[in-house]
Amino acid sequence: MSSKRTRKDRPGTILFRVDGGNVYSIGMGHLYRCIRLATRFKASNVNCHFVVKTHPEAHCVVSQHGFTSLFLKGEPSPQAEIQAVLELASTREALLFVDLRKDKQRLVERSESEGIRCVVYEDVHVESVAPTLLINPAPNAHRVSAYGKSVGQTRFLLGPEYLVLDPELNAHCRTQFSPAISKLFLCFGGADPCNISTRVLGILLDRDDTFHIILALGPAFGHTASIRNLLQQKDIRKRVSVVENCHNLASLQSTCEAAITAGGTLVFESIVIRLPTLALPSIDAEARNVSELMERGLVAGFRRDVADVSDAVLRRRIGDFLDDVSMRESLFQSSKKANFSGGTDRVAREVMRLM
Secondary structure, X not given: OOOOOOHHHOOOEEEEEEOOOOOOOOOOHHHHHHHHHHHHHHOOOOEEEEEEEOOHHHHHHHHHOOOEEEEEOOOOOHHHHHHHHHHHHHHOOOEEEEEOOOOOHHHHHHHHHOOOOEEEEOOOOOOOOOOOEEEEOOOOHHHOHHHHOOOOOOEEEEOHHXXXXXXXXXXXXXXXXXXXXXXXXXXOOOOOOOOHHHHHHHHHHHOOOOOEEEEEEOOOOOOHHHHHHHHHHXXXXXXXXXXXXXXXXXXXXXXXXXXXXXXXXXXXXXXXXXOOEEEEOOOHHHHHHHHHHHHOOOOEEOOOOHHHOOHHHHXXXXXXXXXXXXXHHHHHHHHHHOOOOOHHXXXXXXXXXXX
């Protein structure tokens, strides 16, 4: 009797091609959502490996969550990088899961041509790609004209129902609106390469408020010295608590009555938790998301990169958000009607169908 096992008999493997670190337009959001999915797949006995560039922060986060990093060492040429990724996927008979901001078109084309099934998860459409499965959870994804065209055998999953968020968020939903702010949540992602944290914290400490500020800094935050210097100069009343590399942001967010955050995954988490939020985008993709959410009355914020906003305008917008109780209550009531939960399980189920 032959001992050779068929593909269906072998345990499945998913190879995540994703980067993360203190790098502009990359940050840590891509990596975190892939880890959430990998955790879900691991519970179904699927082997998960991560192929990342040599950003040390990414390696630490991957290993902390119990997964293996397969580094792309040095600065390989685009061709060498693609070849390395495809060889890793081929030798492991793996499904390739790509979550990159850019430079994925050739990788996807080669993957599909070599019979390696490929999933692309993106929240901004910058390249025409035709993987086996394409997932875009952006609120405006349905309006991307390229998705309406027939592209090979690609299946499209579009819209916020496919947001990969922390499945535990629902356990932290706020049930009542608080007119007074006793705690303000401040966070600009796992990296904040533009150092919005220091800029906004400085504006807040110049105001004569009494609320406590909880500043969450991610594992790839590279401006700790500037935060420390600012606190020494301005935090005379010791109003700021700095939390570094927190593994459960939802538990922090839910203790606060308002938030000022980046315009990526964090702002969707705030909406799920029903935390009135001022969103400050730092890249164009975030600005498009925030603009859509502002149209729906779910957040306050800017429709453009906050780097293009003067300190005077930013100061006024922060003041309006903090001082206008009726606006914050409207955001709270709107968030109760939104439903951005369940996306992690939906994406996991669709990907598992390809295994």
